[in-house]
Amino acid sequence: DGGITQSPKYLFRKEGQNVTLSCEQNLNHDAMYWYRQDPGQGLRLIYYSQIVNDFQKGDIAEGYSVSREKKESFPLTVTSAQKNPTAFYLCASSMLGGLASPLHFGNGTRLTVT
Amino acid sequence: EDQVTQSPEALRLQEGESSSLNCSYTVSGLRGLFWYRQDPGKGPEFLFTLYSAGEEKEKERLKATLTKKESFLHITAPKPEDSATYLCAVQAGSNYQLIWGAGTKLIIKP
Numbered sequence: 001d002g003g004i005t006q007s008p009k010y011l012f013r014k015e016g017q018n019v020t021l022s023c024e025q026n027l028n029h030d031a032m033y034w035y036r037q038d039p040g041q042g043l044r045l046i047y048y049s050q051i052v053n054d055f056q057k058g059d060i061a062e063g064y065s066v067s068r069e070k071k072e073s074f075p076l077t078v079t080s081a082q083k084n085p086t087a088f089y090l091c092a093s094s095m096l097g098g099l100a101s102p103l104h105f106g107n108g109t110r111l112t113v114t
Numbered sequence: 115e116d117q118v119t120q121s122p123e124a125l126r127l128q129e130g131e132s133s134s135l136n137c138s139y140t141v142s143g144l145r146g147l148f149w150y151r152q153d154p155g156k157g158p159e160f161l162f163t164l165y166s167a168g169e170e171k172e173k174e175r176l177k178a179t180l181t182k183k184e185s186f187l188h189i190t191a192p193k194p195e196d197s198a199t200y201l202c203a204v205q206a207g208s209n210y211q212l213i214w215g216a217g218t219k220l221i222i223k224p
Contacts, residue, residue: 090157103158
């Protein structure tokens with residue numbers, strides 16, 4: 001079945017350490033996204049990519065970095081510069097086109113930094 | 115400023131008790147309004163896209179409607195398995211990015 005796989009499901013890190021979250025899709029979608037979800041807030045966009053080797057900052061990119069070397073993969077690195085990294089991180093993908101296209105989400109990675 | 119507001123924040127219903135969730139928006143040039151369902155610890159699951167005022171979509175016990183200012187997600191005779199957080203998002207103007215509401219947590223008691 002086609003879908004988006006995020007790993008790991010839970011991740012624990014000490015303050016000051018960088019950590020990389022994995023996201024792989026086999027939907028053949030061009031666009032991929034990283035969102036952060038915090039209690040009581042709407043999803044906030046961190047980074048997105050519409051094509052391989054190209055990506056753009058979202059609303060809260062500070063302290064994060066990404067790469068898009070393959071169409072299927074869009075890993076997110078949470079750096080030590082991110083002030084409040086503990087959150088639920090969601091990866092998504094979509095087709096691009098004239099009409100609005102729905103996002104397909106993975107099941108998230110819950111990151112806890114202490 | 116573009117904004118999406120969902121109400122209520124939480125809704126508790128008895129099994130079989132129909133109700134509606136609201137998603138109001140202030141954006142310029144609506145391209146599409148999306149409804150998603152999210153179970154605890156999981157990613158959102160796509161339900162519906164609505165493109166223009168007057169449009170309606172149905173899936174099992176759920177029906178989504180759209181006006182120029184808001185969308186409703188009507189739940190008819192809900193069952194406990196309908197318990198989830200329902201998210202609304204809007205895509206507007208020339209920007210591909212979505213503006214998300216904070217969600218409505220729906221609890222259906224047997």
